[in-house]
Amino acid sequence: xxxxxxxxxxALIVGVLGFLYLILYSGDPLVAYLGTALFTPFLLYGIxxxxxxKSRRKKEGLLPxxxx
Amino acid sequence: xxxxxxxxxxxxxxYIPFGDIVLYVTEFSAISFIVAIFFxxxxxxxxxxxxxxxxxxxxxxxxxxxxxxLKIRRLMxxxxxxxxxxxxxxxxxxxYALFLALIGITNIGIVAAVKKEWVLNAAxxxxxxxxxxxxxLFGGAALILAKTGTLSILELAKKPYDLLFQxxxxxxxxxxxxxxxxxYAAKAEMFRAPGAPxxxxxxxxxLLIVIRTAEILLTI
Amino acid sequence: MNEVPYNLLWCILSLTLGGFVGLAYSYNKYVKPYVEGNxxxxxxxxxxxxxxxxxxxxxxxxxxxxxxxxxxIPLGMRPGYGRVELILGVSIAVLGYLIRxxxxx
Amino acid sequence: xxxxxxxxxxxxxxYSLYAFLVGGLLLGLHRKIVARIxxxxxxxxxxxxxxxxxxxxxxxxxxxxxxxPLYLFIALMSIMVWMSALYLGVVFNTSLLILxxxxxxxxxxxxxxxxxxxxxxxxxxxVRSVFSAAAEIPLFTVIGTIYLLTKSLIIEDIIRYQExxxxxxxxxxxxxxxxxxxxxxxxxxxxxxIVKDKSIVSGYMTxxxxxxxxLIMIADGIAWFVLLWIFIAVFIGPLLVSDPLLTLVGMxxxxxxxxxxxxxxxxxxxxxxxxxxxxxxxLALVDLLRRIIVG
Numbered sequence: 145x146x147x148x149x150x151x152x153x154x155a156l157i158v159g160v161l162g163f164l165y166l167i168l169y170s171g172d173p174l175v176a177y178l179g180t181a182l183f184t185p186f187l188l189y190g191i192x193x194x195x196x197x198k199s200r201r202k203k204e205g206l207l208p209x210x211x212x
Numbered sequence: 213x214x215x216x217x218x219x220x221x222x223x224x225x226x227y228i229p230f231g232d233i234v235l236y237v238t239e240f241s242a243i244s245f246i247v248a249i250f251f252x253x254x255x256x257x258x259x260x261x262x263x264x265x266x267x268x269x270x271x272x273x274x275x276x277x278x279x280x281x282l283k284i285r286r287l288m289x290x291x292x293x294x295x296x297x298x299x300x301x302x303x304x305x306x307x308y309a310l311f312l313a314l315i316g317i318t319n320i321g322i323v324a325a326v327k328k329e330w331v332l333n334a335a336x337x338x339x340x341x342x343x344x345x346x347x348x349l350f351g352g353a354a355l356i357l358a359k360t361g362t363l364s365i366l367e368l369a370k371k372p373y374d375l376l377f378q379x380x381x382x383x384x385x386x387x388x389x390x391x392x393x394x395x396y397a398a399k400a401e402m403f404r405a406p407g408a409p410x411x412x413x414x415x416x417x418x419l420l421i422v423i424r425t426a427e428i429l430l431t432i
Numbered sequence: 433m434n435e436v437p438y439n440l441l442w443c444i445l446s447l448t449l450g451g452f453v454g455l456a457y458s459y460n461k462y463v464k465p466y467v468e469g470n471x472x473x474x475x476x477x478x479x480x481x482x483x484x485x486x487x488x489x490x491x492x493x494x495x496x497x498x499x500x501x502x503x504x505i506p507l508g509m510r511p512g513y514g515r516v517e518l519i520l521g522v523s524i525a526v527l528g529y530l531i532r533x534x535x536x537x
Numbered sequence: 538x539x540x541x542x543x544x545x546x547x548x549x550x551x552y553s554l555y556a557f558l559v560g561g562l563l564l565g566l567h568r569k570i571v572a573r574i575x576x577x578x579x580x581x582x583x584x585x586x587x588x589x590x591x592x593x594x595x596x597x598x599x600x601x602x603x604x605x606p607l608y609l610f611i612a613l614m615s616i617m618v619w620m621s622a623l624y625l626g627v628v629f630n631t632s633l634l635i636l637x638x639x640x641x642x643x644x645x646x647x648x649x650x651x652x653x654x655x656x657x658x659x660x661x662x663x664v665r666s667v668f669s670a671a672a673e674i675p676l677f678t679v680i681g682t683i684y685l686l687t688k689s690l691i692i693e694d695i696i697r698y699q700e701x702x703x704x705x706x707x708x709x710x711x712x713x714x715x716x717x718x719x720x721x722x723x724x725x726x727x728x729x730x731i732v733k734d735k736s737i738v739s740g741y742m743t744x745x746x747x748x749x750x751x752l753i754m755i756a757d758g759i760a761w762f763v764l765l766w767i768f769i770a771v772f773i774g775p776l777l778v779s780d781p782l783l784t785l786v787g788m789x790x791x792x793x794x795x796x797x798x799x800x801x802x803x804x805x806x807x808x809x810x811x812x813x814x815x816x817x818x819x820l821a822l823v824d825l826l827r828r829i830i831v832g
Binding site for chain 4: 147148151155163166167168169170171173174176177178179180181182184185186188189192193195196197
């Protein structure tokens, strides 16, 4: 598993757990709103990583061109 | 609760009598406390960046941060984060000034282990400014104590005092200690040191402190 | 605590979607990057229809999102295309809105 | 399990979607107007949203120079900052000071993006963003001036004050001008946009490509909405802010003005940009001191 995909899965887990907590336990509107602000980016990133195409590079983690 | 605090920093959630150090929690201070603590955690978990130096005519070199250097810098960055977080909560002008002085020391500590001449030079100049500006900072706090008999922000917020000169002294101290606009020349060079998350802590602490100072100066 | 302006949200959402449809359509149809004075038939129809629909009251105020979707098609077309259509549609919409305001009150 | 909390979460998501769409369309309009003034046809107005969606489905890799997880987290933080600013400011109308704190966190995001990637271009963009922190000082003086006038920094109270006394923009024209310069410095292609200067590739966003760039662009869209809303709420007041449709009209007019300025002025060099901002901040400071002393 590439590190990108791993980070995406972690982010997805954090996001889903956060949203479950918000839906189940938060009663105060301020907490619900700020919690949404906190966990939505994790969810967005996690879902986005699931969509990225397969890498066509030889070595993972290296950009195709680096240097001057 | 006096109207002054709630009309500046949002809802008042209560205070923590922690010996003679009174911490109070408002909407503003709660949010900035959480941000500072959260960022300290991120700094703790982050591996330092490997700064790329481009060379003309040769291959680019990477600047690694060695393990010994990393340890002391990470410790300093975490101390800086904790100081920033509690400076957000404190309800006492003298404690706030102490936290500020400690932040200044840790800021120098973060870059002190970097073996680059220009970074150490910048840190030296910044240290001079920070030391000089402790005089107006603590002097301002002392003058406020002498005039009003208290240093507690909660007490000061209750009555309108005429503290313009003291406030200006205090603000000048904060400006020198955090190294904002007129003294930025020294501090901006420090940001060029390699090692991302630790350098970022310098910036975060000074920005949060400036806002908190604005809040305090408007409140008292 | 401010309420969420859901009616405006639907309008903006449909405008954006209309823009996507218009862009995809015009990229498929036209090859030249920039043409002046060209009028697209379907763009014209959707622009005029959108302009007319803007001031016809429908249940649940559904006419606004629908008309903005139709107006979004010429809005989103590739650069140079769909200008005349958009201006025509918007002016019809504004005219209809003003006439409705004068008569309806 | 409470039904109300589900409603809150859905409302929050809907509001941020609305803010992103409006901000994205306005930024697209900004680009279109700049292009028309320069005599180019310009991209369609939906281009900004289109770019965001396009980048969302692009590949990312972590560069070998990057310091993880900060490299990743800073892009997420960008959205967190502006969504919180949206909720605290636009929905709950809390203190202006908290919003300024969140605006300052945007500087941390820019600096952190540049630093954590380890790229020289990104670093240059980040350091320039640190330099342009001079733009924040007028902000505090603006806050002080507003507090002296209204005796409160809660946005709700400021709006209520304007209901009685009329728009603040006529009473504090210089503070409004200083805040407008701040808005201008956030706009792309503006004279003060040294952070996103094309001479340093893409500034701090150079190494944040693909999905991460899309996340930062979402945050920028929301940021544009929030900043315009704050300007309208604080300086023009209930005249426009009471009705969301009128607020939209106000935002379009402001974006139009800013686009005109952006298209007609050259990009300043970093020194000149910082110097001009410092001059404005000194003038704002003098204004504040005059108001304190005269009363």
